[in-house]
Amino acid sequence: MNGQTIHSLLDAAAQETPDAPAIRDATGRWTYRELDAAARAFARWLRGQGIGRGDRVVVQLPTSRELAAMFYGTSRVGAVFVPLNPAMKEFHLRSVVGNAEPKLVLTDAPGAPVLRRVSTAPVHDIADVRPDLAPAGEDTGAGPGETEAVAPDDLAVLIYTSGSTAAPKAVICPHAQVTFACRALTEVLGYRPDDVVFCRFPMSWDYGLCKVLMTCVARCEIVLADGESDLLLLRRMRETGVTVVPIVPSLATMIVRLAGRDTGPVPPVRMFTNTGAALPQSTIDALRTRFTGARVVRQYGQTEAKRITVMPPEADRDCPDSVGLPLPGTRVLILDDDGSPLPVGEVGEIVATGPHVMAGYWRNPEDTARSFRRDPRTGQPLLHTGDYGWLDDDGYLYFQGRRDDMFKHKGFRMSTLEIESAAMDIPGVRAAAALPPGDGHGLALFVESDLDAHQVITELTKRLELPKVPTVCRVLKEFPLTLHGKNARRELAALLEGNGA
Ligand code: ASP
Secondary structure, eight states: OTTSSHHHHHHHHHHHOTTSEEEEETTEEEEHHHHHHHHHHHHHHHHHTTOOTTOEEEEOOOOOHHHHHHHHHHHHTTOEEEEOOTTOOHHHHHHHHHHHOOSEEEEOTTTHHHHHHHOSSOEEEHHHHGGGGSOOTTTTSOOTTSSTTOOTTSEEEEEEEOSOSSOOEEEEEEHHHHHHHHHHHHHHHTOOTTOEEEEOSOTTSHHHHHHHHHHHHHTOEEEEOTTSOGGGHHHHHHHHTOOEEEEOHHHHHHHHHHHHHOOSOOOOOOEEEEOSSOOOHHHHHHHHHHSTTOEEEEEEOOGGGSOOEEOOGGGTTSSTTOOBEEOTTOEEEEEOTTSOBOOTTOOEEEEEESTTOOOOBTTOHHHHHHHEEEOTTTOOEEEEEEEEEEEOTTOOEEEEEEGGGEEEETTEEEEHHHHHHHHHTSTTEEEEEEEOSBTTBOSEEEEEESSOHHHHHHHHHTTSOGGGSOSEEEEESSOOBOTTSSBOHHHHHHHHTTTTO
16 A cells, blocks of 8 residues: 555655655745645644545645645545635536535635635635644654555545536546556656756646655655746746746746746756647747757646656657657557557547546546446456547557547548647747637637738648638737636637627
8 A cells, every 4th residue: 555645655755855855835945854744734633623534625725835735634534635726716616516525625715705605514714724734743653543544546636627618527536546647757757856846737737736746756846836927937947946847838838938038047947848738849949949958848648547648758859749658557549439449550539548547537427437438358447538649650649639629621631739730830929729610610720929810821821731721810919728728719719709700
């Protein structure tokens, strides 16, 4: 069981490297010993509130060292951590709280009134309970009954996925799956004890949450920078000495833009790691120009399996269109619509199998049955991602887009991704999102650029076959983004509605 529960990762780090820096936020810094003490204090408080194995603890708080301690502390008592984005509004909170049925809710002064409206469980304001969370000096051992009840198959976290039209749904993340994926990622990405990892993502997204665990596995330090001002980004990267920066394309574009204007020394970044959406080649090139020698690692993942493929960092310039190899100990299959395996080079649905595949959606049997299946022959879990791609002879995955991103238009099969990457290839285009022809509009493209729409279309005709050139092009000053920094496609589509575009 050792090493397969969330809190056991921290136990090991606190034992082996108690004085190593573990975690830093805008207000201070903790070693592994201090993080562990804060986690144990939170566990003690939870127990005092009657929280135990399997109870859901909803936490809607900004990212901080304290929040990371709560994550480990919740695990320690066998309860289920349910981190919600502080930006989540009452409309979604209502359905999320109804679905999670928490036994306890923890938030801050701005969040408390709303959560009290939507929850029948006790809602605590962190400001009131903070005095009870002070670590007790003698509280260092596991203590009787503290942890032995927690099993690797127990549910550790519910991650609510955002951005769909329907109510958010929660991915069931058991301890074993989460710890397996985090260990595998730490290994393939080669995190080192002297790394400083800059995390700009909320802990309500598995991308941010798992960074806390991965740095713990590597005994290195995480800088929590979610919620800090964009303008301070580069300064913060510099003063914290960051060496690894997880990105999504919109964050990468911002870093490139800020670095272009910055006059100070370049932060010592050795590696950028991207997931969430495809990173355009032009952004990769710009990162390499600004941060000489830095690796830019492409990856592909879904919360439903945490991460599916990673490009080995030392091969970041090989197979430039690939998103890498399956995590060690896992496999990627490419299946046709009937579920039969397709040969190398053929495009089909990306299906992941291995110990990283999560355990379904919480209280949602229909969606679980659709995405989480079992191989009828081997009984292995199969995650049907709904994404399309192909494998080459060496097992590298090439991502083609979501099922919804692939479409047939004027007799051509195409994907929004290829249109977006052609647009991003145009100098002066900072962001691009293509929408397939839909209700009342043709093939559309949104760009963030100083060029005008006509110039963008002219440049696109030099790069794409004519049917793939959008009939509508809109230039925006700023792109609407989801809470995780991905393009907010529904909001973009709404901009087209009603204008006869
Ligand atoms: N969770 C995925 C990853 O870490 C990314 C995503 O959810 O889009 O790769």
